[in-house]
Amino acid sequence: MQQVKTGDTVRVHYHGRLQNGQTFDSSEGRDPLEFTVGAGMVIKGFDSGVLDMKPGDKKTLNIPVEEAYGPKSDEMIMDYPKANIPADLNISVGMDLQMSNPQGQVFQVKVAAIGSEFITLDANHPLAGEPLIFDIELVEIV
Template identity: 85%
Template sequence: MQQVKTGDTVRVHYHGRLENGDTFDKSEGKAPLEFKVGTGSVIKGFDNGVLDMKVGEKKTLNIPVEEAYGPKSDELIMEFPKANIPADLNPEVGMELQMSNPQGQVFPVRVAAVGAEFITLDANHPLAGEPLIFDIELVEIV
């Protein structure tokens, strides 16, 4: 039976959860996730985790922080003056916003804290710093 190798396009069903058991994403009720193995289109631990799997096989991947979204970076946490926020925006912790850099690139940020004069914005991926667990099933090698 054929096994997954680098360069194959695969379809998988998955259930992603944190170590505390909280689900952060799953493909249940949706089409399987399709990606080309070894191209970096999914996190490294997921990419490596499907290697050598056979169609119909199921397994659990325990992905360390370094092979997921990496550690949180203090450089991606910034203070932003409340005076520069649009008057109709009432920032709350957890709120997702978009910012742009001097080159005009837009990127997502989350409100991490709200103070009297500043809000703290976090541009880290929401799952940065988290080891991840995926239950996966190889549905097809395309």
């Protein structure tokens, strides 16, 4: 039976959770996730975790921060002038907002704090700094 190797396109079902057991994503009730191994389409630890699996195989991946979304970066936290926030937008701590950079790329930020003149925005990936656990099942090698 064929085993997964770099360059293969695979389909997997998965259940992703944090170390405290909280689910953050799952393919349950959806089509399996399809990606090409080694193409950078998924996080590094997930990508390498499917290598050598055969269709029908199941396993649990314990992915360290460095092979997931990386550590939280202080460079991704910024103060933004409250005066630049639309007056009709009622911001609150924990709220997700979308911003764009000068090149027009859109990215998501989370309101981390609200001060008198500035709001603190966190542009880190929501799972940055978290080791992740995935229960996966290789459905097929396409």
